[in-house]
Amino acid sequence: MSTTDILVARGKRLAAGAGALTTAVTLGATLLAAAPAQATPSKSKPYGTVAAKGGMNERQYPSTDSSVKGFLPHRAQVGLACKVRAQNVMGNTVWYLTRDRKSWVSAKYMTNTGFVKYCKDLSRNRVEPSGVAKNAKG
16 A cells, blocks of 8 residues: 555545534534523422522511511522512512412512512413302492
């Protein structure tokens, strides 16, 4: 075998290897791009993390005039059931109903993770009034 034949054979192997490498890199990039979409479950339940350094109060109703039901320390995480627009707290009118504690917290001092539906949207889907209830008076 001549030197030229050896170089041609090496060149073909390098080209084949480069093609396989290109395919692997392309496939890897595709999988990396798809990974974040798969990592986040679409039906995960939203939760909030207390952002206020001094913690925050949980209220009976979505208002600072309402009774205090509890206290959440800084960085505490709590499940969020739904949200409403109510009393303005320093420019933010959103209040969250906590999932397990059934108390209200101001969104001003929470960082939420996940999509939180409005409470009116939840109650509309959960209970369909019967014909009798729809026409009831008094």
